[in-house]
Amino acid sequence: DQQVKQNSPSLSVQEGRISILNCDYTNSMFDYFLWYKKYPAEGPTFLISISSIKDKNEDGRFTVFLNKSAKHLSLHIVPSQPGDSAVYFCASYVSGAGSYQLTFGKGTKLSVIP
Amino acid sequence: DTAVSQTPKYLVTQMGNDKSIKCEQNLGHDTMYWYKQDSKKFLKIMFSYNNKELIINETVPNRFSPKSPDKAHLNLHINSLELGDSAVYFCASSQTHTNEKLFFGSGTQLSVL
Numbered sequence: 534d535q536q537v538k539q540n541s542p543s544l545s546v547q548e549g550r551i552s553i554l555n556c557d558y559t560n561s562m563f564d565y566f567l568w569y570k571k572y573p574a575e576g577p578t579f580l581i582s583i584s585s586i587k588d589k590n591e592d593g594r595f596t597v598f599l600n601k602s603a604k605h606l607s608l609h610i611v612p613s614q615p616g617d618s619a620v621y622f623c624a625s626y627v628s629g630a631g632s633y634q635l636t637f638g639k640g641t642k643l644s645v646i647p
Numbered sequence: 648d649t650a651v652s653q654t655p656k657y658l659v660t661q662m663g664n665d666k667s668i669k670c671e672q673n674l675g676h677d678t679m680y681w682y683k684q685d686s687k688k689f690l691k692i693m694f695s696y697n698n699k700e701l702i703i704n705e706t707v708p709n710r711f712s713p714k715s716p717d718k719a720h721l722n723l724h725i726n727s728l729e730l731g732d733s734a735v736y737f738c739a740s741s742q743t744h745t746n747e748k749l750f751f752g753s754g755t756q757l758s759v760l
Contacts, residue, residue: 546693567747576651576737576751577690590703622690634703636748 537625539638547646552610553624554641556623559604563625566641567635568597568608571620580621581608650674653752658726661760668723668755678702679721680739680749692735695720695722696721697744709749726758 538573540556545553556566564585569577583590583597588595596609610617623638654671660666672679679695680703695703710726718753725732738752 565747569749574753577741577749578751579748582747624683628745634692634695634705635749639688 535619535638536563537636537638539621539623539641541641543642543644545568545644546613547577549612552608552617552643554608554610555580556608556638556644557604558606558625560625560627560636561604562627563636565626565628566597566599566606568595568623568636569622571622571640577622580635585596600622609618610643613643615645615647618629618643618645624631649682651738651740651750653659653736654718655755656753657756657758659743659758659760662728662730664726664728665726666728666757667725668736668738668757670721670723671718671739672738672750674740674742675719676740676742676750677718678741678742678744678746679715679718681721681723682737682739682751684735684737684754686734690712693740694721694723695744725757728757732757733757 567582568580570575570580581592581595589641599606620640622640624635626635651672678697680695682690682691682696692712693707701714715721735754735756737754739749741749
């Protein structure tokens with residue numbers, strides 16, 4: 534039962550262009566969403582998050598958009614750089630739940646071509 | 648100075664053996680976790696400890712036993728290893744159990760032969 538889905542296992546983008554990574558969720562109770570980035574042989578690192586009370590959150594080159602009615606969020610990276618090549622995980626959770634835990638998607642491998 | 652460190656990085660062992668993975672965080676965080684990334688690449692939570700107390704215990708075989716001697720350490724002991732236990736195991740920590748920003752270790756690749 535995949536509550537968080539990243540349907541694109543991989544994505545290739547030219548350096549300088551926009552990268553758009555997508556994520557869908559099925560659990561309508563999720564109210565907080567995060568993106569993590571993972572390089573090979575390293576653990577995931579927190580990138581950016583968004584609460585369900587917002588529809589956009591921006592941090593430098595990274596912007597996350599949330600469409601609650603569609604249960605969809607996306608991560609935009611502009612401009613893409615070769616150092617952005619990594620696996621990006623979408624994650625969600627229900628805030629205020631008695632036991633807090635993240636549900637992760639399978640990840641999308643982004644390759645930024647110089 | 649590594650924030651969340653886990654050892655060993657690689658672990659190759661035979662079926663039926665018992666093994667342990669150690670994790671330490673120097674961030675002063677209250678909460679620590681064990682996640683498993685299986686062959687399908689899903690990262691799934693196994694356990695969470697808050698100030699040495701178990702707060703999340705997902706459906707994990709009881710061959711897996713976490714131990715938290717203090718809030719900076721969370722070790723994972725696995726008895727009677729099976730082929731299906733082969734995966735990458737990640738330790739993580741967060742400031743509190745309601746903080747979504749997790750800091751992960753670099754993972755332990757367990758291969759059971």
